[in-house]
Amino acid sequence: MIQSAVDEVKKSLQAGGVTLPTGRITSRVPIVLTGDYHGGVTLQSNGGEIVGGNAPVFKLGDLADPGPEHRLNARIRGINLTGPGKEGTDSAAVAIENTADVFLADGIYRQFRYAVRSTGGLLWDAYNLTLRDSGYGLYATETPDFAPNSINLYSTRIVKCDTAIYTSNNPNGVFSFWGGEIEGNNERGHDRDSKKVVEHENAGSTNYIGAHFESNSGQYNLYFNGADQTKSLMMLGCQVIAGAREQVHVERGRGSFIASRITSGGKAGIVFGVQASGTVIDCEADIGGPGVGNVAALRHGRLAFGANPTSVDPLITATAAAMREARGVAARWQGDTIQLQFCDEAGRINGRLQTSTNDHVLHNANTGGGWIVAAGDHPVVRIGRGGAQAIEGSAPNATLCGTAALPWAGGYTQTAFRVTSDRRVKRDIRPIDERERAVARRCKGLLGAFRLNSEYDRDGNRAVLHYGVIAQDIIAAFEAEGLDALATSIVRHTVWPAQPGDAGVDDEARSDAERGGDLYSVNYEQLYALLISAL
Numbered sequence: 001m002i003q004s005a006v007d008e009v010k011k012s013l014q015a016g017g018v019t020l021p022t023g024r025i026t027s028r029v030p031i032v033l034t035g036d037y038h039g040g041v042t043l044q045s046n047g048g049e050i051v052g053g054n055a056p057v058f059k060l061g062d063l064a065d066p067g068p069e070h071r072l073n074a075r076i077r078g079i080n081l082t083g084p085g086k087e088g089t090d091s092a093a094v095a096i097e098n099t100a101d102v103f104l105a106d107g108i109y110r111q112f113r114y115a116v117r118s119t120g121g122l123l124w125d126a127y128n129l130t131l132r133d134s135g136y137g138l139y140a141t142e143t144p145d146f147a148p149n150s151i152n153l154y155s156t157r158i159v160k161c162d163t164a165i166y167t168s169n170n171p172n173g174v175f176s177f178w179g180g181e182i183e184g185n186n187e188r189g190h191d192r193d194s195k196k197v198v199e200h201e202n203a204g205s206t207n208y209i210g211a212h213f214e215s216n217s218g219q220y221n222l223y224f225n226g227a228d229q230t231k232s233l234m235m236l237g238c239q240v241i242a243g244a245r246e247q248v249h250v251e252r253g254r255g256s257f258i259a260s261r262i263t264s265g266g267k268a269g270i271v272f273g274v275q276a277s278g279t280v281i282d283c284e285a286d287i288g289g290p291g292v293g294n295v296a297a298l299r300h301g302r303l304a305f306g307a308n309p310t311s312v313d314p315l316i317t318a319t320a321a322a323m324r325e326a327r328g329v330a331a332r333w334q335g336d337t338i339q340l341q342f343c344d345e346a347g348r349i350n351g352r353l354q355t356s357t358n359d360h361v362l363h364n365a366n367t368g369g370g371w372i373v374a375a376g377d378h379p380v381v382r383i384g385r386g387g388a389q390a391i392e393g394s395a396p397n398a399t400l401c402g403t404a405a406l407p408w409a410g411g412y413t414q415t416a417f418r419v420t421s422d423r424r425v426k427r428d429i430r431p432i433d434e435r436e437r438a439v440a441r442r443c444k445g446l447l448g449a450f451r452l453n454s455e456y457d458r459d460g461n462r463a464v465l466h467y468g469v470i471a472q473d474i475i476a477a478f479e480a481e482g483l484d485a486l487a488t489s490i491v492r493h494t495v496w497p498a499q500p501g502d503a504g505v506d507d508e509a510r511s512d513a514e515r516g517g518d519l520y521s522v523n524y525e526q527l528y529a530l531l532i533s534a535l
Contacts, residue, residue, distance in 0.1 A: 002031050006041060015039025020048040020079060027052055030059035030095070033074050036067035042075040049080040054088035056117070057081050061099025063145060070122065070146075071101040078105070083112035086135040086162065093131075096121035098146050104129060114139045115161070120146035125154065132159040137185070142169040149173045156180040160187060164216070168201040171227030175200065179210040189218030191245035191267070196223040203227060203253070207234045214241040221246065226253020229275055235260050242267055250276040250291075257283045396420075404494035404521060405513035419525070432533045435481045440534035442477040443469065443527065469527065471520035490526045494519050 002018060002025075009016035015038065027050050033041060043058075050057050058081075061072055081093035093109035095117045096102050102124035109115040115131035118124065120143035131137035137158035140148055148170040157180055158164040164185040167175055182198060189195045195218035200206045203226050213221055221244035224233040231253040240247045242265025248255070249271045255278035262269045262285035272278055272291035280287055280297040286308055287295060293306040302309055337356040341349050351369075354361040362371060370384035381399065382392040393399025402408035423429075432440075446469045455463040471491050478485035485491040498516030 002027070002043070006031065006033060006043070009041045010035060010037055013038050015041070017042035017044060020045035020050075022046055022048045024049045024051060026050075027057060028055070029053075030056045032059045032062070033072060034060075034062035034067075034099075035065040035072075037073050040073040040075065042077065043079065044075075044077040045079045047078065047080065049082060051082045052091065052093070052112075053084055054091050056090075056092040056095035057083070058094045059097065060094065060102055061097040061121070063098045067099075070099050072099040073101045075103040075105070076107070077103075078107065080108045081112075082110055083134070085111050086113055086133075088113050092117040095119070096124055098122075098143055100124065100149075103127070108132070110134065115158075116140075118148065118151065119143050121148055121151065122146050123150045125152045126156055127154045128156070129153070130157045130159065132157070132161065134161045135163065136166055137161040137164045137182075138166070139163075140167045140170070140175070147171070147173060148175070150176075152176045152178065153180060154178045158182045158185065160184045162186060163195075163197065163199070165198040166196075166201075167199070167203060167206075171202060171204050171231065174205045174207070175203070176207040176209065177211050180212070182211065182213045182216065184215045186216060186218040189216075189244070191219055193218050196220040197244065198222040200224045200233070203233075204231050205234075206232070208236070208238050209234075210237045211235070212239045212241075213247075214239075214243065216243045218244045219246065220244055220249050222248045223251065224249065224253060224255065225251040229253055229277070232256060234258070235262075238262070241265075246271045249273070249289075250278060252276055254278055255280075255295075257281065257285060259283065260285065262286075403496070404492075404519040405496045405517070407521075432530070435483060436530065437533050439477050439481050439483060440530045440532075442480060443474060444531055444534060446470070446473045446477065468524065469522060471522050474522060474527070475520075488526070489523055490530065492521050492523070494521065 002020065005018040009018065018041070020043065022045065025048065058076060060074055061070070063070075067073070076094065083091040083093065085091075091112045092114040093112050093116060094104060095114070096119070098120035100122035102121065104116070104124070105127040106129075108130040110133045113135045115134040115136065116126070116138045117136070118138070118140035121140060138153070140151060142148065148167065150173060151167070153176070156177065159181070162185070164182045165177075185197045186195050189197070197216040197218050197220065199220075200223070203224060206224060221240060226232070229252060232255070233250055233253065234256045235248070236258045238260040240260070240262040242263045244267070246268040247262050247264065247270065248257075251273040252275040255270065255272065255276060257270060257278070257280045259281070260283045262283060264286045268288060269286035270278075270280065271289035272287065272295055274290045276289070276291040277294035280295065280299075282299060287297060288308060292308070295306060297304045297307070297309045299309045337354065340353040342351045343349055349365050351364045352361070354363065364371060364384065368387040370382060370386065370388075372379045373381040373383070379394045381394070384390070385392055447467065448469070449465050449467055451463045451465060474491050475485040478488075486493060495518040496513070496516055499514045
């Protein structure tokens, strides 16, 4: 009688509906809705129940009898459906096949293999449904003709099913679960049963908004495996109460978790696989897994990369894995005084970088500590080592102030520099010989006055005079006595290679240090020591 009434609506070419009586109806064959219902068809009841057999109670859609663009435009509302039990392998409350525009509302579907089975269901919505005591609460996958494009479940409760939700092969579709309950599923599960209470395989965009998960035992509470690494799982304002070994597992794709509570209860909260990445914002949730290095988390106003943030974490923390993956990262803070703090696990500050209008500070909280400037993992300069107020090189006699290509412009000191002169650090000690004294006499006559090109270019005729010698003349003086000035510490000849230039930059516009070159220099302290020997 129901089938006949539905067929009459279709024949009428007008919108129509069928109202079922209250009470229980038994139907051993599917009630089929296919093709074009023009203005639509509605099946409704005020709490009536249909008891089905090992077949769908409602079979919606058929490619052999398509409507316009395969849109069925069918509504089933206020009808309770009961099946023969999970063992009925083909039993389903509603089977949606290769069609679109299906609306299910206000019903309890129980004791089926599939409470709702969608194979090639393009577009369909459910409102205020309870899916319970079934093998699958919802089973949705593709067919050779159609993959799911948009499935929306509003205020839906899925209770005591072996698998609450299973979707697969909708890489370009959207699945959304709005404000419902997923509770008590996989009741006999255990931590290593490989069971996925909710599974989205080869998935597209998947969204849970205001959803509540509780008492779902098994290995995985919600398991998301995106069709590729760009597909996303979003959980906004959700509650996931600890039950499974892993509450939410993102194997591949992006996981976005916002203002949700995903408790672990001694197990795992959010787990990211190697091919996963994600963002966790203001969530009560532990994060981990081999892909955690691809995750940014914000909690209590504190930002972390590749780490599980807690209320005592530093402002920014990053694991090595996260930093290896970072590319072109920039951060900007606005304000008068800004600090980047470094803390230990207990939240104690080890040091900080601070900038303000007046000063920029590099601070070590350990009074006995210091700072190291390194290149290639090797220390170059040490500042405040052991609490000393000193700047040191990496090793004795190993670090220069300035270079031949980029020399310093002098400086100021209140006392003279001290030069190491301990007998214990010297060898081959001897007096100055006669040929060296002869060189000293020659060098004495080489003293003269000059101006530096760099200062003249800057100051013109106001450039100051300097007194000293010319390195090439010193070399000639040594050669005249059969000696090599470059074998002493008085004269040095330094050559430096050209640095790679930027594309489109004229070579003439580059500095001498960038173009490469060579330079002679004189150690006046050593020269004066030699000149004194000729007095």
